[in-house]
Amino acid sequence: MAAKLGLQQTPPAESDESAGQTTQWALGWAQRLGAEDRDRLLMELMRWFKHDFFKWAGKLPCPGCESDDTHCLRGTEPLDHERADLAGRVEIHECKACGAEFRFPRYNCPGKLLETRLGRCGEWANCFGLLLRALGFEARYVLDWTDHVWCEVWSDRVSRWVHCDCCEGPGTIDSPLMYEAGWGKKLNYIVAFAPDHVVDVTRRYTQDFEALKPRRNAASETVIETLIFDAHRQAARTATSSDATVTRTRLLMEQFSFMDAANRDLKDAEQQGRVSGEAEWKRLRGEDGAGAAS
Structure with missing residues (x-):
C-alpha cells in the first residue's frame, strides 16, 4: 500500500482507476530501463525530491x-x-x-x-526510501550513529551499493567520504538496513578506519559484530533461497570493496560542508566543514 501511494506521487491521476493504471505504468516503465538509464532515473528522482517534493524543517x-x-x-x-x-x-x-x-x-x-x-534527515531518508522501492530500486536505510541517516541504492551499472543522501542533492550521489572529509564528522558506527540483510558499512565512509576505531567504544567489537549478525540473521529469514544467494555474493564483494576507500581520491562533493539546514544549526552540529581536516 505504501509503495502504491509512493508511485501515485508521480504523474497525477484524476480517479482511483486512473491512479491504479498510473501506478502500474510507472513501475513497469522503471523496471524496463537499462542499467545506465536506471542510474539517470535515480539522479532525476533525487533532484525532484529535494527541489520540488520535500521541504526542510528549519x-x-x-x-x-x-x-x-x-x-x-x-x-x-x-x-x-x-x-x-x-x-x-x-x-x-x-x-x-x-x-x-x-x-x-x-x-x-x-x-x-x-x-x-x-522534516529533517530522518523524514527525508524514510520518504525517499519509500519512493525508491516504489520504483523498483533496491534500497538500504543507512544509520550513522553520530546522528544522520541516508540511503544506499544498488546499481547494476557498477555492481555495488551507491551512497544516496537526498538531503544533499543529486550532485552528491556516490560521495560516501563527504561526511568525514567535507562535513568534518567524527564517525564511529554506520550500519545499513535492507529487508533481507543488515551490515556494518562504516569502512565505506572513512579513509582511515584505524583512526576511527577508538571512537567505536559503545561495546567491544565482538559484541557489536554479534548484535549486527543477529539482526542480519533475523532479516535474512524473509529472503527466498535465490535472493539469499545473491545477497551473500554481494555482501562478500562489498567487504572487498571497503579496502579501496583509503586509496580513493576525494571528489569535489566530498570536500564541502553540509548543504541542508541553516548555517547556525550546521555550525552547532559541527557539520559545516569548519572542523574538517585540511
Whole structure:
C-alpha cells in the first residue's frame, strides 16, 4: 500500500482507476530501463525530491499568523494519533510574533510523510526510501550513529551499493567520504538496513578506519559484530533461497570493496560542508566543514 501511494506521487491521476493504471505504468516503465538509464532515473528522482517534493524543517512557519520567526522550545511525548503514524517524539515550537505554541511530530511512517512532505534527515531518508522501492530500486536505510541517516541504492551499472543522501542533492550521489572529509564528522558506527540483510558499512565512509576505531567504544567489537549478525540473521529469514544467494555474493564483494576507500581520491562533493539546514544549526552540529581536516 505504501509503495502504491509512493508511485501515485508521480504523474497525477484524476480517479482511483486512473491512479491504479498510473501506478502500474510507472513501475513497469522503471523496471524496463537499462542499467545506465536506471542510474539517470535515480539522479532525476533525487533532484525532484529535494527541489520540488520535500521541504526542510528549519524555522517552521506559525500555523496561526504564518510568521517564520519561530524556534523550538522543548520536546514532548506524542499523542495517540501521532504515535499511530510512528512519531517517536514531538517538538513544541513557539512563534515569537504572536506567542502561539504549536507541535511538530517527528513522524517515521513513510506513508504519512507523503502527506506532510516536511522534516529533517530522518523524514527525508524514510520518504525517499519509500519512493525508491516504489520504483523498483533496491534500497538500504543507512544509520550513522553520530546522528544522520541516508540511503544506499544498488546499481547494476557498477555492481555495488551507491551512497544516496537526498538531503544533499543529486550532485552528491556516490560521495560516501563527504561526511568525514567535507562535513568534518567524527564517525564511529554506520550500519545499513535492507529487508533481507543488515551490515556494518562504516569502512565505506572513512579513509582511515584505524583512526576511527577508538571512537567505536559503545561495546567491544565482538559484541557489536554479534548484535549486527543477529539482526542480519533475523532479516535474512524473509529472503527466498535465490535472493539469499545473491545477497551473500554481494555482501562478500562489498567487504572487498571497503579496502579501496583509503586509496580513493576525494571528489569535489566530498570536500564541502553540509548543504541542508541553516548555517547556525550546521555550525552547532559541527557539520559545516569548519572542523574538517585540511
